[in-house]
Amino acid sequence: MSQHPSSVLLNGINISEILNVQKIHDNLYSSGQPTVQQLELICQAGVSTVVNLALNDADNSLIRQHIYEDRAVLELGMHYIHLPILWDCPSASQALFALKAIHHLQDQLVWIHCADNWRASSLMYLYRRFYMKMPIEQADELLHQVWEPDETWTGLINAVAMQLQAEQFNY
Template sequence: MRRRSTLWVGVGAMLGLDPARAVGLDAPNVVEIGPRLVTAGQPTRQTLAGLGGLGFQAVIYLAPSTVPDAVPEEEALLRRQGIEFVHLPVPFAAPTAAHAAAVSAALRRLQDQKVLVHCQVNMRASTMVFLHRVRALQADPAEAYEAVARVWSPSGPWRALVLEELKQQGIDFVPL
């Protein structure tokens, strides 16, 4: 299977093409961070059933399983394909530094695998992956934040979490 680059996704978006189709996912707000890391909102049941064919080896799910659009059999669909399922539910109204640390630990452990990090609409996922990238991978914050800005501008407890985590790490960056 031929992988499409982030450049292709960006050019495709400028031409009005759906970036989700570029990486083969039917899910809202798909953002390809790199060849082994993608964030998204809730994939469809069909998409989850075909992730193995797209080369995914692990899925980190950040929404509680009680959200209305959750796929109840997600874990079973993934395990049948040999895909590791990691469920780290983050309450949307109360994300914490402990949640960010757990996501980062999972991403470090899975760093050599192709991973999909998803939630409902990619707000939790994009923000937690941003924090991992700037803290653990020492990515340029402005560049890493572009993936978040494609989805939303964190506010309320999410903005507070981002600002506190950046401050704790001595990272001088204030997202808009």
């Protein structure tokens, strides 16, 4: 399901090798777990804030390799925000909180990631639809470039979409 982009540049730096990388807009990118070397590239490209949606789960070997991501990001001079969302039972209120936090950072160059870019791309689908006003079909296509959400994550997406629609209706 995931596609490896031919070339993704961020301020002239090739970031194509980062797992499931996607440009959301000029100030927002998402991916799977970057390595320390990839975090260095992200920093060189001008990213000011890294948002991690994955848990620091000792059972996940990918995360275990990067358990000190917070230190690496901070030592590179970037800001680090950890907003973990459970994989098996994601919370709509936590997802909504993460979306609002990311939207609040819209004037900064932000990198949002999780282990495989499945959590992050699900939230970025919602971000594209409700904050960027992207047509559903286009947002669907971009989400499906990364993964096909299962029943749990489809339910989360629908629950958060209903909340965001209600908020927009109330304005």
